[in-house]
Amino acid sequence: MDKARLFQDEIVGARVYAHEIADEPWWRREKVPLVCLLCTTPVVSQRAPVGRARRNALFRLAAGRTHEDVCPLNPTEVQQKIARGSQGVAVISGDELHLLLPGDLTEIDIPTGVDDSAGAGGHVGVDIATVRPLLPPLINSAVVIARFLQKHDFDPAVVARFKVRRPGKNTAAVAWSEFCHGPSPEDQARLYTRLTTGPNPAHPVALYGRLTSISNDSRHTPVLRLADANGFTVRIRSDHPSLLAPLTVGDYVLAVGPWKVWTPNRGRPELQMFAEEHWQLTHWTYDDTTGHSGPPACPPPLSLAQRTLRQVRTAAAAPKPAPGPTNTTASPPSSTSAAPRPLPTTFHPAPVPAAAPTPPPLLPTATPPTPVTPTPPSAPPMPAPAMPELPPAPAVPPQPTVPPQPTSPPPPRTRRSWWPFGRRR
Structure with a gap:
């Protein structure tokens, strides 16, 4: 403690200070009893030590108190x-x-x-x-x-x-x-x-x-x-x-x-x-x-408002992470994924109807497709014109090559023996 009080004749007296101890005050020379500043517990004065660690003079409790x-x-x-x-x-x-x-x-x-x-x-x-x-x-x-x-x-x-x-x-x-x-x-x-x-x-x-x-x-x-x-x-x-x-x-x-x-x-x-x-x-x-x-x-x-401003300043001052090298090559662009798949270079369209493309999914795939218009038995079917052989498709064609569809022979022309507006002359 740095302060104490005089205690004379069972009466608490004036306040004394620790910085007075070094000057050997009268109450120290006469050994006047001292008590705590805030209670009546006896205390003693101690001078600053010499040749030791720095410590100010102070008041301490009496032994056992x-x-x-x-x-x-x-x-x-x-x-x-x-x-x-x-x-x-x-x-x-x-x-x-x-x-x-x-x-x-x-x-x-x-x-x-x-x-x-x-x-x-x-x-x-x-x-x-x-x-x-x-x-x-x-x-x-x-x-x-x-x-x-x-x-x-x-x-x-x-x-x-x-x-x-x-x-x-x-x-x-x-x-x-x-x-x-x-x-x-x-x-x-x-x-x-x-x-x-x-x-x-x-x-x-x-x-x-x-x-x-x-x-x-x-x-x-x-x-x-x-x-x-x-x-x-x-x-x-x-x-x-x-x-x-x-x-x-x-x-x-x-x-x-x-x-x-x-x-x-x-x-x-x-x-x-x-x-x-x-x-x-x-x-x-x-x-x-x-x-x-x-x-x-x-x-x-x-x-x-102050907390919001601090969050904005912190976010602005924080360094932004650089994009990794895999960000640009990890997934192909959408245009590449949406482009049509190129045809094989060894594909040649067949000149006969048997090599026609696969019919729609609604038709059964176990039997071969049938022509839409049947050929009359009286007239032989006309052969489909031969398609010239296409050159090999490039590696990345700009547009998909659609194979030609087979053509059906036209129906035979029949001779009419009557005319709706009378006999034909």
């Missing part, structure tokens, strides 16, 4: 609260809370309705509440954890009680810093190095920081700057200005999404994230003096 149940700084109560409202994405293992991370940002679903603000009359319900509009359980749990650790000034002993489980076969719990990078510039630099040297994270990552400035790019779109780290700048961008408009300078932000490193032609490299959904940006206020944390909030969800 725990926060009161109604205290918002009680890790056990907060862990139980998060697990009950997480829909299974946060589980308790011993004295630790494990947050189950998905493999991709698209696996984070919007809940139909979750409200963990039960007991709003107490400190827990007021200081740590569900973000409105409702966030996915994973994002809401991460926001509650980040705001809780902020109240403890990211005390390493408290941070160690929160861990994450990465997707895949290796489900062993790892440190909270594998998912959330912040608040110090060293944490953000670790994410920058992780993205530039690889391999990239196989799960969504979050970055916690404070908004320092808001500017406009060349397209007059707002750009949020979180920090200027050693050699790069942390910025948040979006194609939808409505996602960035609610944020103001001084807000604390938990940004979850696909982070990447962009190196412009001029200027410093940029650790950036493009926000596409409202639940990727959760912001709140925090007063370092009083320790009061404002209610968390997030931008309004995208409208139907």
Whole structure:
């Protein structure tokens, strides 16, 4: 914790701050008892270590003591609260809370309705509440954890009680810093190095920081700057200005999404994230003096028109697949399939009626066809004229060659012995 209160004669006194510890204040020299900022549990002051890993001075619970149940700084109560409202994405293992991370940002679903603000009359319900509009359980749990650790000034002993489980076969719990990078510039630099040297994270990552400035790019779109780290700048961008408009300078932000490193032609490299959904940006206020944390909030969800515009832009930017080599030769064109089949080159039409083409399907095929007009027995049939032999048909004739039909002999002419208008003279 970074704040505590004096406790003299069973009376809770003035507020004291962790940054005063290094100057050896009077209450430290006189060993005045201290209690938690939000309950009456005894705490002790600890100076920053010398020659070790960087750590600020802070207040910790006295040996063998725990926060009161109604205290918002009680890790056990907060862990139980998060697990009950997480829909299974946060589980308790011993004295630790494990947050189950998905493999991709698209696996984070919007809940139909979750409200963990039960007991709003107490400190827990007021200081740590569900973000409105409702966030996915994973994002809401991460926001509650980040705001809780902020109240403890990211005390390493408290941070160690929160861990994450990465997707895949290796489900062993790892440190909270594998998912959330912040608040110090060293944490953000670790994410920058992780993205530039690889391999990239196989799960969504979050970055916690404070908004320092808001500017406009060349397209007059707002750009949020979180920090200027050693050699790069942390910025948040979006194609939808409505996602960035609610944020103001001084807000604390938990940004979850696909982070990447962009190196412009001029200027410093940029650790950036493009926000596409409202639940990727959760912001709140925090007063370092009083320790009061404002209610968390997030931008309004995208409208139907914005989502349609995003789909159109995505479809236009997506590369179109080139046609395969088999698309033009897999099936012949319709004109070729509809062309008549050429006759064999060795076919010659027969000069006699016996070689006539096959009669229509309605006639029986077991007996030879009979001529349509019978030949009288008194007159011999006239032979059919001999057809000249056709030359061999070309390989692809322009028109089909139809064999000639056999001709029937004309009927015999009979002599009439009478005339309708009298005897013929």
